[in-house]
């Protein structure tokens with residue numbers, strides 16, 4: 001391919017450039033420009049060269065039933081997908097190396113095959129013997145799924161074309177290579193071309209395809225963002241090192257709600273499903289201690305209780321530490337600023353450590369009150385009532401704002417033995433007996449009510 005015939009495109013904004021540059025001057029993104037092979041310039045190109053065919057149009061009211069779904073029986077996985085795999089859908093499962101993606105997908109493919117569906121697992125990173133050994137250890141050796149060790153895209157597509165399984169797992173997209181692209185496996189061009197061919201195949205033949213993708217240090221699935229745009233569903237498999245919990249989170253789902261999570265525990269014999277994550281995330285609780293607050297959260301469609309833990313200690317540093325794990329650091333800074341400006345409680349000169357127990361990540365603004373509660377409790381060295389859960393969003397004025405799904409939050413808390421909720425005064429709650437509700441208008445009120453100070 002002659003150099004002059006290639007084009008350069010920014011993977012962030014899509015701007016076209018004549019030559020490569022370190023920074024896209026259209027959107028300002030660094031290192032986002034890649035070289036692309038141009039579209040073929042054959043004689044058939046251009047409008048008017050062909051008479052296109054008329055596309056059949058339809059209206060919005062349709063009597064088509066919802067897509068049939070294949071449930072694998074692995075409940076946590078099925079729920080994250082919105083009720084099971086949709087035939088012909090393409091999924092991307094991303095995660096750090098070693099987090100358990102191969103284990104998860106092997107278990108899922110095996111479970112699906114046990115329901116009578118055809119599943120094929122292509123491994124590009126491990127030999128078949130290795131995968132078989134793992135399957136044996138996981139107690140899956142008798143599952144009627146099939147394995148292939150292959151990285152050549154053409155061979156994989158030929159096999160799939162002949163077999164037409166219900167599910168094909170490609171582990172991983174970074175190991176695939178297509179001989180029609182002159183680039184190394186794992187390069188942007190290869191990953192994109194391979195993903196495109198597999199997604200097209202999935203749609204054409206009604207085969208569900210799951211692509212496994214490694215995540216780079218920056219937290220993105222290696223390769224261009226376009227892979228995320230191509231697939232119907234993007235799942236992240238995450239967990240903290242040193243914790244046995246793993247969370248499968250849907251960040252995009254064309255066939256179901258996104259934001260749904262499935263919780264697993266990595267054990268000696270593979271991933272075990274955790275049907276009641278609240279109990280698990282709270283199980284580390286003992287005596288009431290200062291700096292701990294229980295947040296009644298919602299993850300996807302399910303209420304999950306988590307424990308926010310804070311430690312506040314005098315700092316010897318000119319700019320004290322703000323170490324935050326499992327929460328949005330920007331959100332925490334805002335809450336610290338509101339506590340200081342609206343309640344006159346300074347954190348200057350104090351190191352602050354905040355963390356969510358169990359390696360869980362909490363992104364809901366509804367967690368604000370629990371974060372403030374943990375911070376205040378740590379700073380005042382005074383425990384919050386151990387039978388209470390907290391939720392509510394804090395505005396910059398210090399006022400507490402109501403949040404969604406209060407009933408579900410309270411129901412879950414009650415189920416786990418909590419008897420009291422600290423929540424925004426303006427929160428509407430429909431029919432919830434058995435839970436005492438301490439309603440609070442703003443942060444100053446919270447400090448007074450809970451810690452007995454003004």
Ligand code: TYD
Nearest residue numbers: 097098099100101102103266267268269270
């Ligand atoms: P793996 O699925 O290979 O991760 P990935 O495909 O995301 O790179 O899982 C690797 C880790 O999981 C490995 O460090 C060992 C651990 N593991 C267990 O703890 N128990 C098990 O039963 C299995 C199969 C793996």
Ligand code: MG
Nearest residue numbers: 101102125171
């Ligand atoms: Mg793997």
